[in-house]
Amino acid sequence: MITMTLLSILATISFSILYQVPKKAIIPIGVVGMVAWLSYSISLQFSHNVVLASFIGSLIASLLSEAFARFIHMPVVLFAVPGIVVLLPGLLAYSAMKAFVSHQYMTGISMATQTALVAGALASGIAMSGIVAKAIWRKYRVSTPPVR
Numbered sequence: 001m002i003t004m005t006l007l008s009i010l011a012t013i014s015f016s017i018l019y020q021v022p023k024k025a026i027i028p029i030g031v032v033g034m035v036a037w038l039s040y041s042i043s044l045q046f047s048h049n050v051v052l053a054s055f056i057g058s059l060i061a062s063l064l065s066e067a068f069a070r071f072i073h074m075p076v077v078l079f080a081v082p083g084i085v086v087l088l089p090g091l092l093a094y095s096a097m098k099a100f101v102s103h104q105y106m107t108g109i110s111m112a113t114q115t116a117l118v119a120g121a122l123a124s125g126i127a128m129s130g131i132v133a134k135a136i137w138r139k140y141r142v143s144t145p146p147v148r
Contacts, residue, residue, distance in 0.1 A: 001041065008037035008086045016082045025078055028068045032083030036061035040087055051117045057087050058125025066133035080126055089118040 012033025016026050040057030047053060065079035093115045099108035 005034055005038060009034045011086055012082050015085045021078060021082065025072060025074055028072065029079055029082045032061050032064050032068065032079050033086050035064055036083050037086045050114065051121045054087055054118045055121035055125045058084050058122045059129050062126045062129030063133060066129060084122055087122055089115045092118065
C-alpha cells in the first residue's frame with residue numbers, strides 16, 4: 001500500500017510536469033493524487049465495488065482540489081484533473097479492447113460497460129464536489145460578517 005501511494009504521487013506529479021503546471025501547484029497536486037488513491041483503495045477494501053470506490057476517490061480528491069484552489073488562488077481544474085489521473089480505468093479499457101480483438105465478445109462487453117461506469121463515477125464525483133464546495137463556500141461567506 002505504501003508503494004502504491006508513493007507511485008500515485010509520482011504519477012500525478014509526472015502528469016503535472018508533462019502539462020506544464022505552475023511550479024507552486026505541483027506538490028499540492030501530488031497530495032491530491034495521493035489522497036485520491038488512498039480513498040479509492042480504502043473504499044475498495046470496504047465495499048468491493050470498483051464503481052463506488054472510484055466515485056468516493058473522485059469526490060474526495062475533487063473536494064481537496066477545491067480547497068487547494070481557494071488557498072493557492074488557482075483554478076480547480078488545475079488540481080482536479082491531474083489528481084484523478086491515478087483513478088482512470090486504463091487497464092480495464094485495454095482489457096475490454098483485447099477481449100474484443102480476441103473474439104471474446106461477452107467479456108469485452110462486460111469490461112467496456114464497467115469502464116463506462118467507472119468513467120461516469122469519476123465525472124459524477126467531480127460534479128458533486130463542485131456542488132458541495134459551492135454550498136459550503138456560500139454558507140461560509142454568508143455567516144462571516146463583512147470587514148469594515
